[in-house]
Amino acid sequence: MPPLLEVADLHMHFFTPDGVVKAVDGVSFSLEPGMTLAIVGESGSGKSVTALSIMRLVPEPPGKVVSGDIRFKGQSILALSAKEQRKLRGNRIAMIFQDPMTSLNPVYRVGKQIAEPLRIHKGASRKEAWDAAVELLTRVGIPRAAERARDYPHEFSGGMRQRVMIAMSLACGPDVLIADEPTTALDVTIQAQILELMQEIQARTESAIIMITHDLGVVADMADNVLVMYAGKPAEFGKASDVFYNPLHPYTWGLLHSNPRHDVEEKGKLVPIKGAPPSLIHLPEGCSFHPRCAYAREICRVVPPPLVDIADGHLSACHFSHEPEFLANAEYCFAGGR
Amino acid sequence: MSTDPGKLAESAALGLEGAAKLPTPAHHDEVVDKSRTLRGDAWRRLRKNKLAVAGLVWIVIIILIAVTAGLWVPRVLGDPTFIDTAKVATQSLNPPSHAHPFGTDTLGRDIASRVIYGARISLLVGVLAVAIMVVIGLIAGALAAYYGGWWDAVIMRTADIFFAFPWVLFAIILIAVLGKGFQNVFIAIGVLGWPSIARVFRSSILSVKQNEYVDAARSMGASTRRILFRHITPNSVSPIIVVATMSVGGAILTEAALSFLGMGVVPPTPSWGGMLSEARSYLFSAPWLMLYPGIAILTTVLAFVLLGDGLRDALDVKMKD
Numbered sequence: 243m244p245p246l247l248e249v250a251d252l253h254m255h256f257f258t259p260d261g262v263v264k265a266v267d268g269v270s271f272s273l274e275p276g277m278t279l280a281i282v283g284e285s286g287s288g289k290s291v292t293a294l295s296i297m298r299l300v301p302e303p304p305g306k307v308v309s310g311d312i313r314f315k316g317q318s319i320l321a322l323s324a325k326e327q328r329k330l331r332g333n334r335i336a337m338i339f340q341d342p343m344t345s346l347n348p349v350y351r352v353g354k355q356i357a358e359p360l361r362i363h364k365g366a367s368r369k370e371a372w373d374a375a376v377e378l379l380t381r382v383g384i385p386r387a388a389e390r391a392r393d394y395p396h397e398f399s400g401g402m403r404q405r406v407m408i409a410m411s412l413a414c415g416p417d418v419l420i421a422d423e424p425t426t427a428l429d430v431t432i433q434a435q436i437l438e439l440m441q442e443i444q445a446r447t448e449s450a451i452i453m454i455t456h457d458l459g460v461v462a463d464m465a466d467n468v469l470v471m472y473a474g475k476p477a478e479f480g481k482a483s484d485v486f487y488n489p490l491h492p493y494t495w496g497l498l499h500s501n502p503r504h505d506v507e508e509k510g511k512l513v514p515i516k517g518a519p520p521s522l523i524h525l526p527e528g529c530s531f532h533p534r535c536a537y538a539r540e541i542c543r544v545v546p547p548p549l550v551d552i553a554d555g556h557l558s559a560c561h562f563s564h565e566p567e568f569l570a571n572a573e574y575c576f577a578g579g580r
Numbered sequence: 581m582s583t584d585p586g587k588l589a590e591s592a593a594l595g596l597e598g599a600a601k602l603p604t605p606a607h608h609d610e611v612v613d614k615s616r617t618l619r620g621d622a623w624r625r626l627r628k629n630k631l632a633v634a635g636l637v638w639i640v641i642i643i644l645i646a647v648t649a650g651l652w653v654p655r656v657l658g659d660p661t662f663i664d665t666a667k668v669a670t671q672s673l674n675p676p677s678h679a680h681p682f683g684t685d686t687l688g689r690d691i692a693s694r695v696i697y698g699a700r701i702s703l704l705v706g707v708l709a710v711a712i713m714v715v716i717g718l719i720a721g722a723l724a725a726y727y728g729g730w731w732d733a734v735i736m737r738t739a740d741i742f743f744a745f746p747w748v749l750f751a752i753i754l755i756a757v758l759g760k761g762f763q764n765v766f767i768a769i770g771v772l773g774w775p776s777i778a779r780v781f782r783s784s785i786l787s788v789k790q791n792e793y794v795d796a797a798r799s800m801g802a803s804t805r806r807i808l809f810r811h812i813t814p815n816s817v818s819p820i821i822v823v824a825t826m827s828v829g830g831a832i833l834t835e836a837a838l839s840f841l842g843m844g845v846v847p848p849t850p851s852w853g854g855m856l857s858e859a860r861s862y863l864f865s866a867p868w869l870m871l872y873p874g875i876a877i878l879t880t881v882l883a884f885v886l887l888g889d890g891l892r893d894a895l896d897v898k899m900k901d
Binding site for chain 1: 793
């Protein structure tokens with residue numbers, strides 16, 4: 243059995259007048275039913291482009307898959323015709339967008355929008371699709387769903403709209419659900435509700451989830467695997483518990499540092515990662531993280547580190563991840579933790 | 581947008597979840613049954629704008645009068661074009677009276693009757709010219725926005741060239757080529773007016789295209805055609821409705837200007853601009869000749885502009901009240 247979804251050494255580059263932007267540069271992962279993969283990184287690390295590539299929503303040109311492949315149930319998505327790709331989108335692979343305030347069409351009733359994928363993919367009649375939409379709204383926890391389906395998006399609050407978006411993405415019972423920062427635009431309390439809802443849905447439907455976020459806290463309970471991306475490249479990949487409690491890459495240390503933790507006794511200071519992500523057109527030589535890395539040595543400035551399996555499926559793209567004395571530097575991230 | 585202080589206080593008191601949505605016990609059924617539509621909402625907002633309602637009422641009145649003119653005007657006020665040679669001497673340039681509420685012109689024709697028949701010409705020219713503008717403008721704007729690149733450059737530069745010419749002058753040239761007459765007047769105005777519609781539609785589509793819901797629709801597997809017609813166009817047309825409404829006023833004004841210059845509708849067919857032109861020589865001796873067609877042009881154009889202005893606010897879907 244091929245994996246449900248497999249991204250193999252994907253290189254998605256943008257050819258702009260200013261130069262080639264290597265937005266995604268060698269990303270690989272695979273996904274099985276019921277699994278959750280979190281893709282973590284700063285803005286501009288390529289995590290959204292990875293998601294959009296899977297959806298085939300990257301405008302081409304300027305975007306282009308230079309090499310690599312995306313396979314759904316063993317079938318290359320890239321090789322499909324536009325029409326066949328459309329049959330997958332919203333049907334087998336669905337996406338939840340970041341900002342629920344702008345991702346619903348203001349001129350249609352919410353019920354009609356949720357019904358749309360059913361009308362497109364399942365050939366449902368207007369009535370059937372509407373009834374299904376009401377049912378979906380109930381499932382995502384919207385009270386008085388039959389009435390609320392008749393409302394327009396502006397009559398919903400942000401959290402409610404994200405529920406509507408989730409209902410829409412679930413309409414066709416997709417195998418893969420891609421959530422691009424689904425909680426970033428929401429209040430903290432609402433964030434928790436939305437994440438809970440997604441977990442609950444996953445438990446029921448066995449769909450695989452790709453959760454894109456820059457907030458490690460969000461994925462801590464939810465993700466099975468974590469992919470940390472930096473400047474379009476994978477920095478670290480592994481089981482969530484490994485990445486959280488035994489991080490190998492200095493960039494991951496930085497991310498963990500800059501995240502407030504309520505489970506750590508000592509009130510440590512938050513330490514931001516110095517500097518800003520590099521321009522994807524003019525990447526630094528060697529390891530692209532070296533200008534911001536406190537532990538950078540001569541080799542980092544020259545040789546790009548390969549992504550290496552350090553311990554049983556826990557991968558890291560750092561020259562020193564296999565040195566125990568180097569990893570000791572990570573300790574103080576969790577002073578008093580663990 | 582609610583200016584009703586009572587309602588504001590009520591919303592404030594009820595707090596969060598949209599005060600209007602909470603049914604009061606007494607009107608429970610009414611509130612639940614009230615099926616609210618976007619058009620209904622827009623109509624409700626439009627009704628709150630007094631000036632726009634005044635404009636709309638005036639337009640409806642003019643249309644009703646113009647449409648039914650044939651039934652009663654010749655009998656009550658007199659024929660707008662017929663010249664009774666026997667009576668010209670006594671009927672010429674009479675001031676407003678009971679028999680002729682707006683007075684008579686040099687040839688003894690009833691001005692009220694001519695103003696009413698002139699409304700037919702003005703409204704028809706306005707509507708037909710704008711219809712031509714909108715058809716050409718929508719197609720051009722859509723092609724420019726959807727396809728972009730080369731299409732965009734050619735269409736928008738052509739539009740710029742149209743903008744660069746003085747409108748009335750260009751219309752005169754066109755009419756000089758096509759020949760005078762009612763038909764050529766609205767064709768000329770329509771053909772010259774499309775660039776503004778095309779521009780507005782193009783920029784509207786381009787801004788709507790940026791919206792995340794367009795990506796969301798694509799992520800749902802919607803086809804390009806579905807996205808264009810169901811997601812982009814409905815969100816792009818409201819500025820067109822506004823511009824078109826205002827353009828009717830503009831077209832009426834242009835027709836009047838052309839007729840004033842003798843390039844419009846051919847006499848004896850009455851038109852407001854033509855009547856103004858005839859009135860020039862009698863500005864002081866018989867001011868009613870100029871006054872009534874002038875008022876007709878002013879109020880009608882104003883009505884369309886006010887209505888357009890009101891529509892702009894009413895059609896904004898994001899506006900809550």
